[in-house]
Amino acid sequence: MATSSAEWQSPPLPELPQAFRISPLIRLTLLLFYVALTVPLPFLAKVTQAPVPPSALAVALGLGAIALYAALSERVIVTNTGIQVAYPRWVPDLLRKGWSLDWSEITSLKPRSTGQGGLVYYFLTQAGEAKLLPMRVAGFARLVSLVQTKTGIDTTDVRPLSQPWMYLILLGLTLLLLLIDAWTIWTALTVGMPA
Structure with missing residues (x-):
């Protein structure tokens, strides 16, 4: 049976706009x-009678958690x-x-090494601006494919800056640390209680 030439064409690009969010694995691990x-x-502050009240410390840490969640709510939106x-x-x-760039403004994508030896990439514009390419999004390969299609770069x-296995290792160590935390909190709560 003969196949038409249309069957051999590359798959069509996904419809735009598309939104890319930070990978759920990365979000979960960091949170x-x-x-x-x-x-x-806060439990240790109470037991050690630290000068900072445990309630104030708990509020500050809660605000820090909200700030971290806000940072991890980043979205990359690709349009035509x-x-x-x-x-x-x-x-x-x-x-x-946030920031936005028109495809026509982007002149190149330049790598820069990080202090840990990895590579990050910046969009360079005709006006001399540099905008960091988000590299921790789910669907990163699809994102850079769209960038290539739209800019010709x-x-x-x-x-990606980090591979999933790195975050899986960090997640495993974090779960171990949470077990130690549970023991620490239990010890802090039982200190001073009569036997």
Whole structure:
């Protein structure tokens, strides 16, 4: 049976606009890591009679959790005319500021090495601006494919900053730390109780 030439064409690009959110694995891992690092502190402040009241510490840590959640609510929106990094309306500009670029403004995608030896990429514009390409989004390969299609910039060597296995290891260590936290909190609550 003969096949038509249309069957051999590459699949069509997804309809735009499309939104890319930070990977759920990354969001879960970082939120749990924050909880693991901070949850025992109010209990320890009470037991050690720290100068900071435990209730004030708990409120401050709660505000920190909200700020972290806000940062992790980043969305990359790709349209036919450009790319935008945005946050929900409830996130004040003071915490995180988004940006947007028209495809026609983008001249290149330049790599820069990080202090840990990884690579991040910046969009360079005709006006000399540099905007960081978000690299922790779910569907990163699809995102860079859309960037290549819309700008003509070769993105074949662009890889995510961190691989999923790195976050799986961090998640496992975080769960272990949460177990230690549970023991720490239990010990703090039982200190001074009669035997």
